[in-house]
Amino acid sequence: MWKILCVVVTINIAAKVACLVAGRMENLNSEAIYASRTRYTVLVDAGSSGSRMFVYTWTTDRDGFANYSSLKLFNDSQGKPLVRKITPGLSSFRGSPLAVRAYISKLLDIAASEIPRSDHAKTPVFVLATAGMRLLPQNEQDIIWNEVRNSIRSKYEFEFKDSYAETITGDEEALFGWIAINFILDSFPSSSNKKKPTQGMLDMGGASMQISYEVSQDQPVPKETTMKFEFVVTELRETLNYKVFPVSYLYYGMQEIRNQYAREVIKTYQQKNVIPDNQSDIQIEDPCINTNLTVTQNVTLNASGNALQLTVDFVGKGDFDLCHNRIVPLLKVRNDCMPLICTINGNARPDVDLSIMQFYGLSEYYYSLDDVMPKDATNYRYDVIAPKVKALCAELWQDFVERLRRENPTLTEEELAERIRLKRLICFKAVYVLATIHEGLQFPKSYDKLYPVTHLRGIETQWTLGALVYILNTDHRKQLQESVITKISIAVVSLCMVLLVIIFIILIIHRERQCKGAGFGSCIERIRLTDKPDGNSTAEPDANNHSTSVSEP
Template identity: 30%
Template sequence: MGRIGFSCLFPASWHFSLSPQALPRLLIPSLRQLLFISLVLCLIGLFYMLLIAMKTHTSWTGEENPFHRHLARVTDLDETDTSNPNLNYGLVVDCGSSGSRVFVYCWPRHNGNPRELLDIRQMRDQNRKPVVMKIKPGIAELAKTPEKASDYIDPLLSFAAKHVPKHKHQETPLYILCTAGMRILPESQQEAILEDLRTDIPVHFNFLFSDSHVEVISGKQEGVYAWIGINYVLGRFNHEHKDGEAVVEVHVPGSDQQEALMRKRTAGVLDMGGVSTQIAYEVPNTVSFASPQQEEVAKNLLAEFNLGCDAHVTDHVYRVYVSTFLGFGGNAARQRYEESLIRNTAARNKLLGEHVGETVESPLLDPCLPSDLQDEIGPPTQRLHLRGTGDFDECRQILQPFLNRTNDTQTSLSGIYQPAIDYSNSQFYGFSEFYYCMEDVLRMGGDYNASKYAQAAKGYCATQWKTLKERFDSGLYASHADFHRLKYQCFKSAWTYEVLHTGFSFPTTYKNLKTALLVYDKEVQWTLGAILYRTRFLPLRDIPQESLKGAHSHWRHNFSFVNNHYLFLVCFFIVLLSIILYLLRLRRIHRRVAQRYTPSSVPWLEEGLGSPSLPVDL
């Protein structure tokens, strides 16, 4: 047999030649090389499996995939960047009693995790101002001319259309939601206004708008939306919690799972306006009822809903209690109180033959007005003259009957059902009058302390009216505090105190109430909660179906994972093992062949391997 030359493959200094018997020794790797090759291939396989596991683990457990993290949040800059193709938009028109406002919201593409919500923010213009517009009066003023409803709302939608990129209009959902002003109209008048909007808006605007996108919402819905909005801004729907963060044990409504979930504690909401007072908070545990009648009432006050995009995933299932009390707002309560004074004083004067309150010289003493304040109430035929005595504690006692409390268990104002609150592990935010009453004059907004608040209110009530006016003229109170606030601060201080501690039964030692105007320096509207809830299914278009299937069933997820990935890994190692065994077999064959030849019978073998320039391992 001849020799094989390799001079064309190596430099001149490496010139050598091999016989056919020497060639297998060069081609067959050593054991060390085999182990190295095997290790590299194993690492490649494990790296592939790690990538797959990270992706699958994200969709299964709800943990954020770091590769999608850049799609999960809206930055401050993105809120103004209408050229960003990843931004989506949504519109909510709040048709209130005094006027209507349109809010423009934006959010990036969903990150593909079915356990995460959309990152919705209020859109801002180039000057960093929220994109919002308000018109007056309220839409309920069109009760007799419902055909003008679409013309009434046209300026709001035209304003929004200028801020949303035109090519995005057809995929931008529009919701027109009417509140208290429309609720008091007869149903026929409500429907006439709504029908005009349903008919004309699609003709003039290309937004994503259907008949169900315009409606009169209930007070319960409005309260739930407000609760959602506040907790969303507070980050309470992100269930990843750090050590030391407040958590709560939740028994998910309608879930078959026996074990309770541990997730971030949500915040309750207290809101007192001029006319009504509202309370909303999560009820984490299954509730019991004292009677079938109470259970029937509770059904109208408890809202159970899923904020997530997948009905099978219970991470964002909540049970929230919401109750609105008409006539229990600060101004409405004062009006009821004054009507009671007029009625009771007239009856007493008639019975005793007295003339108390009929003249300035014989005023009726009112402990709920600042000391020595002179006031007149009632129509001309029933005019009643008052003079304040500024007694905070007496005022509180007088106001307690106006709460309409009963002796029934688990009830609050007017005997309305109220599920138990775990005061030891809860948090509440107080808005509107709860904040104004504590901040405008008393300058105590923020963390609430009942004893300090009562002491400050008592001091204000007892201060002479002349002194209070001097302080007001000197600018010692909040800039938006007006003369009306000054007059009725004593009454409202006592009223909010009683509503909180007697009506809602908050302990006077409760330390976890924060009164606020803004949350994280942002005014939180119920419209934010509305669009978050109504767009909750939009992430479905960005979530792979495999992720949703995996979220539905742990067993199906495991089965899919084994078939798609573990099976691949098994096949990979079988092939790798076959290659190694084949190479080892070649090595053994080579050794047997080499043993058949002695150095004397194959001198050309020594000659072929004799080159010191290219050592060969055995």
């Protein structure tokens, strides 16, 4: 009985020692990495027309997992969200890359002065470019990125790797926008492993537009058209998988489609009119511009390998139907995509239950419809908006300007002038947005669950927020993997120590059995004789030891 008791006590002690040692190792590792519980991240959205810097902050639990409820924009010393914008876009430095350092410093100097100095080494900086940079050849992108990376490494103490400054794909941009919308809407559970319904996202910038939404795991969609997003429910340390369809349409942002439109209008003009080689200024009527407004635009035509530079005065005629008819062909929608739905530029998308799923329209889907959305409405309805767009396009430009002045009495003359400048293409923009929704993406005109927004629940709707949530979840998955490895190591260490103790006890019991029936002194002598190594000397029996038996022949 005492032997069993000894074994149990010894094994128990060994296991506790092993756990204490391994557990201390785990705690030291956790404490070393996550000693501070406040985190910061600097994210720069390098868009086609400008760059915007967002500084986010949040807290973590003792294991370093983000407390998502605390994730927000960091307030500067004036108590305002730390968001800054500069122009032009990063891609505009293709011919003067050395100017990039001063450009990027305008943003990061502010971040460095506002974020506590003691946290700089733990604060990552990401500079992520979108469609403006995607339009550049790779070698020109590389030159600009080298200047960005060298500038950050040489001047700041922030956490930074080369991969933190890059051009993201259009699909990544679409995915990040989808994550941002659903994060703000609390579509990702915080303390449950049961998934909630998610909503869709539309976005349009200067050079590209995006659509993104979740599809079911068993929905037959080409694998290369979907992306997987793994969300870690931090309270449960469990992962939920989402199958997302994100797509980006390069050259279909508002600036790029206007350039395409202008080139097509000039080509149509050339079919009826000869432009002399020495003439660079022409006038063309444009149904997508308000009457009594002329918009001058520089247009480059590539004909027979030669670039023709033209300065075109587009004279407004304000005709919604004619404008719409000219824009729709630019979308290049096929009609042979079954069972998928044909969309822009020969692409297709999987079907979705639009009777349930809501979509949120960002950027131009908000700004281009702002003048025609009823003030008390939050959702887009074609039967309400289309007649207002028709009236907007038919409105004389001077009447529109006067109405703008009346509706914004608090604006200074300078602010009003800038507002008027941004509205010069309002007819074109509104018609194009409608065309992308219904002819481009094939949303039925009865669909009434599209919500144009700039903010949701008081939070600015930017894809940068989704990028941060994606980055945090990537880190969380690594932490879960490391935690599993640590736990396995603890188990292995504990098992090894217990096995060593068991082996030691077995050896003792084995020795004791060898001595069974003999006196204590005799047992010790046997062990000594047995443990002698073989060699030239041999043991001789002790003549004085009367307990030694002698065999008889």
